[in-house]
Amino acid sequence: MNMAEKKYILYLLDADKWASPFDxxxxxxxxxxxxxxxxxxxxxxxRTLVEDAMFSRGLDGAQRTKIFLNGSDLNVVxxxxxxxxxxxxxxxxxxxxxxxxxxxxTGSAMVAQVEAYLNKxxxxxxxxxxxxxxxxxxxxxxxxxxxxAQNGAEVVLLSRRQEKAExxxxxxxxxxxxxxxxxxxxxxxxxxETCKDADIxxxxxxxxxxxxxxxxxxxxxxxxxxxxxxxxxPLGIEGINVNKKNKxxxxxxxxxxxxxxxxxxxxxxxxxxGLKALMTAEGxxxxxxxxxxxxxxxxxxxxxxxKAEKQKA
Ligand SMILES: NC(=O)c1ccc[n+]([C@@H]2O[C@H](COP(=O)([O-])OP(=O)(O)OC[C@H]3O[C@@H](n4cnc5c(N)ncnc54)[C@H](OP(=O)(O)O)[C@@H]3O)[C@@H](O)[C@H]2O)c1
Numbered sequence: 001m002n003m004a005e006k007k008y009i010l011y012l013l014d015a016d017k018w019a020s021p022f023d024x025x026x027x028x029x030x031x032x033x034x035x036x037x038x039x040x041x042x043x044x045x046x047r048t049l050v051e052d053a054m055f056s057r058g059l060d061g062a063q064r065t066k067i068f069l070n071g072s073d074l075n076v077v078x079x080x081x082x083x084x085x086x087x088x089x090x091x092x093x094x095x096x097x098x099x100x101x102x103x104x105x106t107g108s109a110m111v112a113q114v115e116a117y118l119n120k121x122x123x124x125x126x127x128x129x130x131x132x133x134x135x136x137x138x139x140x141x142x143x144x145x146x147x148x149a150q151n152g153a154e155v156v157l158l159s160r161r162q163e164k165a166e167x168x169x170x171x172x173x174x175x176x177x178x179x180x181x182x183x184x185x186x187x188x189x190x191x192x193e194t195c196k197d198a199d200i201x202x203x204x205x206x207x208x209x210x211x212x213x214x215x216x217x218x219x220x221x222x223x224x225x226x227x228x229x230x231x232x233x234p235l236g237i238e239g240i241n242v243n244k245k246n247k248x249x250x251x252x253x254x255x256x257x258x259x260x261x262x263x264x265x266x267x268x269x270x271x272x273x274g275l276k277a278l279m280t281a282e283g284x285x286x287x288x289x290x291x292x293x294x295x296x297x298x299x300x301x302x303x304x305x306x307k308a309e310k311q312k313a
Contacts, residue, residue: 007034010278014038027275029272043080046084066094084096094284099274106143107144107289110227110267114202127151131154131156132202134203136158136180137157138204141157141202143289145157148200155180191216201224203236205236206230210236217249224255225255226257237257242262244257
C-alpha cells in the first residue's frame with residue numbers, strides 16, 4: 001500500500017446500545033481498513049460525530065471516510081440521516097449507508113427473490129398483484145411493503161394493532177408516496193379473509209413468532225406465493241423449510257414458499273457490494289433500499305443467466 005494513501009474508515013453509528021458485529025464483519029470483508037462502532041447514537045449526538053469525522057482528515061481523507069447508520073427504530077434512523085446530511089459542509093461531504101438492523105438489505109433481497117420467481121412462472125412484475133405483509137411495521141416489513149407498492153402491487157400492511165398499521169402506512173405514504181392498506185392481523189378467520197385473494201404473502205414478523213398457521217394455509221385458495229424472513233423457530237409460516245426457495249408447501253399443495261435462509265447469501269452479497277460501492281462513492285451519496293433492490297435484482301439476473309448458460313452447455 002502507498003503509505004501516503006489515507007485509510008478507508010467506516011463509522012458505524014447505531015441508535016441501539018450495541019453496534020452490530022454482523023455489519024462490522026461485512027464492512028471489513030468489503031474492504032474497509034478500519035471500522036469504528038458507536039452505540040446509543042441519537043439524532044442530536046450524530047451532528048458532532050459527523051463534524052469531527054468530516055473535518056479531521058483533509059479533502060482526500062473525507063473522501064475515504066464513510067458513515068453506516070443503524071438502529072431498530074426507523075424513525076430515529078431517518079432523523080439521524082437528516083441531521084447527518086445537514087451537518088455536512090461541501091466539499092467535505094461523507095457518503096452514507098443506511099441498513100437499519102439489516103432490514104433494508106434483507107427486505108430488498110427477499111422482494112427481488114420473489115420477483116425472480118414471478119418471472120420464472122411467467123409474470124413480468126408485481127403490477128396488479130395483491131401482496132399481504134405480516135409484520136409490515138418493522139424495518140424489513142416496511143421495505144417489503146414500499147418496494148412491492150412502488151412496483152405496482154396493491155399492498156396490505158399488517159400489524160397486531162390497527163392504529164399502528166395506520167400510523168406506519170401514513171408515514172410511508174408521506175415519505176415514499178405509496179398507498180398501503182393498513183389492517184390488523186386479527187385471528188385465524190380474519191387472516192384467512194385478508195389472505196384469500198392475495199397473490200403473495202410475506203411474513204416479516206419478529207424472530208420466533210408464527211404469523212401464518214397451517215390452519216390458515218389450508219383454508220386458502222391455491223396458487224399463492226409465501227415468503228418468510230423469520231429464521232428462528234417457530235418460523236413465520238408453519239410447515240416450511242427455512243433453507244428452501246420456490247418449493248411447494250409439503251402439507252398444502254398449490255402454495256409455493258421461500259424460506260428465510262434462502263435469501264441469506266443474496267442479502268450478504270447485496271450488503272457487501274453496497275459497502276464496496278460506498279468506499280468509492282462521491283459526495284453525500286446515500287445508499288438505501290432503492291440501491292439495494294437494484295443490486296439484488298442484478299444478482300438474480302446474473303444467477304438466471306448463469307443457469308441458462310449451464311443448460312445450453
Ligand atoms: N436473514 C437476514 O439476514 C435477516 C436480517 C434482518 C432481519 N431478519 C429477520 O426478519 C424479521 C423481521 O425483522 P425486523 O427487524 O423487521 O423485525 P422486528 O422489528 O423485530 O419485528 C417486526 C414486526 O413484528 C411484529 N411483532 C413483534 N412481536 C410480535 C409478536 N409477539 N406477535 C406478532 N407480531 C409481533 C411487530 O409488528 P406489530 O407490533 O405492528 O404487530 C414488529 O413491527 C425477523 O424475524 C428477523 O430475524 C433476517
